[in-house]
Amino acid sequence: MSAVPIAPVSAAAWLKQTGRPWKRLTLLAGVLTIADVAPAIGFALGLALTISSLTVSPAAAAPWLALAVFSLIARGLIGQAAVIVGAKLGRAIKTDVRGRLLSDLFGRGRRSSAQMTALVEGVGALDGYYSRFAPLRLAAGVSPLLIIAAAAIASPVSAGILLFTLFPFIVGMALAGTAAAGESRRQFQALERLSGLFIDRIRTLPAILAFDAVGRTTVQIAQASDELERRTARVMRIAFLSSGVLEFFSALSVALIAVYCGFNLLRLLPFPVPETLDLSRAFFVLALAPEVYAPLRRLAAAYHDRQAAEAAAPSLITPDPHLTQRASIGDLAPAIHFRDVAIAYEGSAPVIDGFDLDVAPGQIVALVGTSGAGKSSLLHLLLGLAPLTRGEVEVGGARLSQCGDIAGRVAWASQHPMVTPGTLAENIALADRTACPGRIALAARTAGLFGDLDRPIDERGGGLSGGERRRLGLARAILKRAPLLVLDEPTANLDPASERAMLDVIRQAARGRTTLIATHSPAVAALADRVVTL
Structure with missing residues (x-):
């Protein structure tokens, strides 16, 4: 059964879709953030009337002072409640996404360094988006208008100034966000590259030590670290610059209100206005002016959370198991169809171009040709x-353009089988961790590996001859229960006697499987039902 193609999903759409099951919790967090407007207005009113009442008597100012204090306490409680709800929202979404990633990582066998980075760093980037940015985004669209409406009751002219100065503030936020979005994506990609490089080098540490490549590996990791440092510094520079721009517009707007109220109180305005302010109304407007920009400033401070989440989202997007079907080639020997296949590595000319081939189920096909022809x-x-x-490659109904690879259903023996420190039996068992000792011993005998399976082998293959190392790769291929067998130069560099002995092993390993063999050997090619020259 072929995989169902998945429509591309943008990062923003995926974030929205991921948060949909917790829509009520998101709405509650947003409502609590908007509810902060009520105590802000109450504090401004209490402060203004307290100051104006002091001119009458201290006793007259006491109720208004109590209102200001009560508003401050209520504001703190509402803010704390919003933080708690936001934290619950972020934790719930992270748990859900992490569970899906773990299911995809282990349940379906898709494992890569990029996915490990996404599981640790990417999921963590979602917390700030849902716990802080999402509620603040709702409040930033509503709270300033509510505060301006309250200010308009005391001073319509001041409300007009606040509304007018709101536009350059919003434009500044948009420009800063656009500039920082690309840098955030590049910074997360640099983090993925560094994490992937580090994990890959840890996995291949024995080979690095064997080939004395420690210096070169150190330089590669240092270069990736420096690149991440540069990307992070660029993101921080843009963040500081955008914060400075927003603070400038906020301070300028509050200063305009202060100048207007002061000149209006002193009756020194150089132009006529339709209102005359008293002390209480002027203080009320002055106390509210910073609150107009507070939700937008908080949103700007949390904007980096959005950028980090959108940068991480592409690596977190996994196919929904309820909406997609994974490619499967079954347990029987599959047919293989190559259709106009081209293979080109980055920065180089195609090594294969316009390749067509039909392989029948259970057929053995030998790929022959000069070195560099594209067999491997x-x-x-x-x-x-x-x-x-x-082009397209179809294996038993699975299309590689949709499923990426079928490595889980392929028994593979390379030119240079990987060897890990341990016993010979443990090295054979790498092909199937669930295999019992009897199956491992049978695979070893079939591949011609006789003797003590518990003998120790180091990471350089010490304890194995060249022929035994080739047989180790074939033993793994025999052990793995896979309907497709792929062999890359299985008899290269062997003497004629060892090659003849290896032919029987290859013949047994290919029994009941569709087999592709890349080889220069005429003897190996003679085993095949069909020979294809590249």
Whole structure:
């Protein structure tokens, strides 16, 4: 059954869709953030009337002072409640996304360094978006208008000034967000590259030590670290610059209100206005002016959370198991169809171009040709190690353009089988961790590996001859219960006697499977039902 194609999903759409099951919690957090307007207005009113009442008597100012104090306490409680709800929202969404990633990572066998980075760093980036940015976005659209409406009751002219100065503030936020969005994406990509590089080098540490590549590896990791540092510094510079711009417009707006109220109280305005302010109304408007921009400033401070989440979202998007069907080639030997296949690595000419081939179920096909003709690249294509630049490959109904690779259903033996420190049995069992000792011993005997399976082997293959190392790769291929067998130069550099002994092993390993063999050997090619020359 072929995989169902998945429509591209933008980061913003995915974030919105992910938060939809918790819409009520998101709405509650937004309402609590908007509710902060009521105590803000109450504090401004209490402060203004307290100051104006002091001119009459201290006793007259006491009720209004109590209103101001009560408003401050209520504001603190509402703010704390909004933080708690936002934290619950962020935790719930992170738990859900992390669960889906873990299911995709282990349940379906898709494992990569990029996914490990997404699981740790990407999921963490969602917290700020849902716990802070999402509620503040709702409040930033409503709260300033409510505060301006309250200010209009005391001074319509001051409300008009606040409304007019609101536009450059919003434009400044938009420009700063646009400039920072791209840098945030590049910064997260640099983090992914560094994490992936580090994980890959840890996995290949024995090979690095064996080939004395410690210095080069250190330089590569240092370069990736420096790139991440540069990207992070750029994001921080843009954040500080945007904060400075927004603070400038906020201070300028409050200063305009202060100048207007002061000149109006002193009756020194150089132009006529339709209102005459008294002390209480002027103080009320002055106390409210900073509150108009407070929700927008908080949103601007949390805007980096949105950028971080949108930068991380592409690596977190996984197919919904209820909406998609994973490609499966079953347990029987599959047919393979190559249609106008092209393989081109980045920055190089195509190694394969316009390749067509039909392989019947259970057939053995030998790919022969000169070195560099693309034999290994065709085999790597099935394993997801080479890019499908053009065309299509269909294996038992699974299309590589949709499922990426079928490595889980391929028994593979390379030119240089990887060896890990441990026993010979443990090295064979790498092909199937669930195999019992009897199956491992049978695979070893079939591949011609006799003797003590518990003998120790170091990371450089010490304890194995060249022929035994080739047989180790074939033993793994025999052990793995997969309907497709792929062999890359299985008898290269072997003497004629060892090659003849290996032919029987290859014949047994290919029994009941569709087999592709890349080889230079005429003897191996003679085993095949069909020989394809590249």
